[in-house]
Amino acid sequence: MTQINTCLKRVFTIFNIFFAIVGGVIIALALLSQVLTNTGGRENLEGRTTGLIALYVVGAITMMIAILGAYGAHKESKVSLIVFLVCMVIGTLLMLRIGISTAMARPQIEGILESKFREFVPLDEASEDVKNMAESLQMTMHCCGLFSYKDWGNEIPDSCMCNPETEMDECQTINYRAFMLSGKTIYAKTCFSILMHYVILITDILLGVVFTLAILAVLGMVLSSVMIHQLRYPNRPTILLSVPAVFSPAPPKYQELHNPPIY
Incomplete structure (x- = not known):
């Protein structure tokens, strides 16, 4: 007999x-990130492995919880629904913790990243790995230098070169060396400003996703709690809407009296 x-x-x-679709999307993003970071000699990016493992774990756990909840509702299993409820409570607390911490740290992100990237300047004296990373950013994002083209000193690489005929709005002309009469045309934007734009964008998206998941987890808590209550009290009376008694026809207040005939 159906109790829910x-x-x-x-x-x-x-x-x-x-919820299962969300978990699948997270796993798909992890696969896509793994493919993209394996190209172009970026296999040794710092924190890459940890980030990918975290995405895989979060996606797998999300799908498992969704399957558990669907199974508990379909089979009307009190144990499965209770486990689902506990997972929703933990998920809500975790999402709120991550969301609040990220929201508080957001104004400080630019300062932290700037101090970190300042350690790589000047780029012409940096290690080969840093130079390769900077040149890869310059070719991909059409920028020159982390904070300025002067980060390269007198060794501005070809990845900074801009074609004024096809990229007129992105170029600027500078005097490369004091003894040279002709100038060089390079990208006007700096790489750090572009990186910060994407970092802030990703942070805002993360905040939106985290708080959305927190709201969904609260909804899951409410739904699972109601179903557990229905399973716990299967013989509860059904409340139906009925017309109030005041509108029902009342019996007559008096009856006509008939005197029996006298013979």
Whole structure:
């Protein structure tokens, strides 16, 4: 005999399908990131392995929780729903912790990254790995130098060169060396400013995703709690809407008296 409301069961199933899709998207993003970071000699990026493992774990856990919730609703398993509820409580607390910490750290991100990148300047005296990373950024983002083209000293690489015929809005002309009469045309934007734009954008997206997941986790808590309550009290009376007694027809207040005939 079905003990959980059919409509509630359907809503909860749709909720878990959406959760499973989110988990699949996270795993797909991890696969895409792994492919992209394997190209161009970037296999040894710092923190790459840890980040990929975290994405895989989060995606797998999300899908497992969604499957557990759908199974608990379909089979009306109290144990599965209780485990799902505990996972939702933990997930809500975790998402709120990450979201609040990220929101508080957001204004300090630029200063932290700037102090970190300042350690690589001047670029002409940096290690080969740093030079290769900087040149890769310059070719990809059409920029020159981390904070200025002067980061390269007198050794501005070809990756800074800009074609004024096709990239007129992105170019600037500088006097490369004091003894040279002709100038050099390089990219006007700096790489750090472009990097910061993407970092702030990713941070804002992360905040939106985290708080959205927190709201969904709260919704999952409510739905699973209601179903557990229905399973715990299966014989509860059904509350139906009825017309109040005041509107029901009342019995007559008096009856006509008939005197028996006298013979």
